Amino acid sequence: MNQRELPDKMEEECGVFGIFSPDNDQIGSLTYLGLLALQHRGQESAGISVVQGDTITGHKDMGLAAWVFKDYDPASLTGSVSVGHVRYSTSGDSCVENAQPLEAHCKLGSLVIAHNGNLINADIIRSLLEDGGVLFQTSSDSEVLMSMIARGASKGFEKAVVDAISAVKGSYALIISLDNKLIGVRDPYGIRPLCIGKSGDSWFLSSESCALDAVDAEFVRDVEPGEIVVIDENGLNSISHDKNNNLTTCVFEYIYFARPDSVIDGIDVYDLRSKCGEALYKEYPVDADVVVGVPDSGIPAALGYSQASGIPYAQGFIKNRYVGRTFISPTQEIREKAVSLKLNAVRSLVKDKKVLLIDDSIVRGTTSRRMVRKLRQAGAKEVHIGIVSPPVSDPCYFGIDTPNREDLIANKMSNAEICDSIGADSLQYLSLEGLLTALGRKDGFCLGCLNGIYPISTR
Numbered sequence: 277m278n279q280r281e282l283p284d285k286m287e288e289e290c291g292v293f294g295i296f297s298p299d300n301d302q303i304g305s306l307t308y309l310g311l312l313a314l315q316h317r318g319q320e321s322a323g324i325s326v327v328q329g330d331t332i333t334g335h336k337d338m339g340l341a342a343w344v345f346k347d348y349d350p351a352s353l354t355g356s357v358s359v360g361h362v363r364y365s366t367s368g369d370s371c372v373e374n375a376q377p378l379e380a381h382c383k384l385g386s387l388v389i390a391h392n393g394n395l396i397n398a399d400i401i402r403s404l405l406e407d408g409g410v411l412f413q414t415s416s417d418s419e420v421l422m423s424m425i426a427r428g429a430s431k432g433f434e435k436a437v438v439d440a441i442s443a444v445k446g447s448y449a450l451i452i453s454l455d456n457k458l459i460g461v462r463d464p465y466g467i468r469p470l471c472i473g474k475s476g477d478s479w480f481l482s483s484e485s486c487a488l489d490a491v492d493a494e495f496v497r498d499v500e501p502g503e504i505v506v507i508d509e510n511g512l513n514s515i516s517h518d519k520n521n522n523l524t525t526c527v528f529e530y531i532y533f534a535r536p537d538s539v540i541d542g543i544d545v546y547d548l549r550s551k552c553g554e555a556l557y558k559e560y561p562v563d564a565d566v567v568v569g570v571p572d573s574g575i576p577a578a579l580g581y582s583q584a585s586g587i588p589y590a591q592g593f594i595k596n597r598y599v600g601r602t603f604i605s606p607t608q609e610i611r612e613k614a615v616s617l618k619l620n621a622v623r624s625l626v627k628d629k630k631v632l633l634i635d636d637s638i639v640r641g642t643t644s645r646r647m648v649r650k651l652r653q654a655g656a657k658e659v660h661i662g663i664v665s666p667p668v669s670d671p672c673y674f675g676i677d678t679p680n681r682e683d684l685i686a687n688k689m690s691n692a693e694i695c696d697s698i699g700a701d702s703l704q705y706l707s708l709e710g711l712l713t714a715l716g717r718k719d720g721f722c723l724g725c726l727n728g729i730y731p732i733s734t735r
């Protein structure tokens with residue numbers, strides 16, 4: 277259904293990772309490695325909770341995982357079930373109270389939850405629960421879910437989880453520890469990714485398969501849309517809570533968000549991005565001397581374009597990997613300088629050349645504008661832009677930070693106006709058809725940010 281009239285809202289991006297492994301004194305360290313591998317999914321806070329019987333030991337704080345665990349050894353977190361989370365919120369409630377995992381004690385003992393996604397009816401449920409006297413300690417929608425699971429605990433873990441999940445609407449990839457089990461849940465549309473891994477007797481759940489590689493676990497399979505998997509000493513048991521499930525993976529996971537070395541719902545992210553570069557060449561052959569990718573997410577597509585066209589690929593931008601997030605700088609002038617510090621053009625590769633600059637997407641237009649300026653300052657003769665996705669014209673309500681409608685440049689300008697605004701000689705986007713062909717199937721994706729059609733109604 278068309279949801280163009282929905283209110284605009286900033287959302288959260290997160291990564292979740294969990295382990296079931298009794299008698300494994302490495303559980304805290306392995307979870308930490310998993311979070312490091314998922315760091316691209318959220319840089320604002322990180323946390324790990326480990327459960328042993330009724331005891332939860334955990335540590336979380338604001339910042340990158342390496343910073344959060346700088347003075348706290350993750351190896352000291354021991355138990356049989358672990359849950360980890362990295363978070364990036366953009367909605368203003370950036371505080372340690374909202375950092376995850378969330379921990380509680382209920383009738384079934386310890387309860388830990390980590391959530392990636394966005395619940396669109398959490399406010400209504402929260403208000404009903406508050407009317408009934410429930411107190412909340414955070415403003416996060418995930419606490420609403422936790423409270424509902426805790427309320428249902430006397431019915432047993434399975435019913436408690438199924439009932440809570442049935443009441444919420446939105447996107448969720450959840451990792452829960454309840455009743456000393458590790459539980460993974462994916463919403464009925466599978467909007468956010470979640471996969472299962474195994475190594476010896478240990479089981480893993482992760483937002484992306486790249487984190488399974490980081491801990492040497494074997495990829496078993498993706499959690500299916502609407503599926504609840506329960507892992508304990510008897511192995512993995514699957515409960516499907518919604519028979520009408522319908523895979524609708526977020527297309528932006530493939531375009532930008534996921535790491536290229538991950539495989540999500542059977543699609544290899546690197547391969548897809550490279551194919552998008554090839555497809556863009558077929559749709560948009562540019563007369564250029566070099567193809568340059570915007571680090572990091574534009575690079576596989578730039579290589580794909582280069583291979584298809586025969587135009588040499590050049591590493592036209594060097595990324596300084598030692599500076600973190602830059603937009604916290606207090607003044608615009610310092611912010612601009614910080615961007616220059618982070619990405620710099622290689623003069624010898626672009627000077628006097630016709631450059632085709634490839635990026636995965638344009639959201640506000642800020643990155644493209646800066647990159648064009650940098651290439652011109654470095655002496656590029658012409659700068660053409662190729663974007664390997666269709667225009668981002670609509671906001672995301674399900675967990676990707678594609679912001680307010682009025683901030684989306686494609687919502688207010690034509691392609692020619694965008695090209696003009698970012699100062700490029702030409703601009704071309706990959707068509708939706710081209711993207712879907714590269715993805716290998718026409719159905720099974722949430723394309724809301726590209727066409728305003730969302731899988732879930734908020735009414």
Ligand code: AMP
Pocket residue numbers: 532570573574635636637638639640641642643644676677678
């Ligand atoms: P913008 O600069 O606002 O046009 O955003 C586009 C650039 O940011 C591209 O280089 C993307 O790789 C990257 N990007 C796209 N979507 C997001 C997002 N949700 N959060 C952070 N960066 C993004």
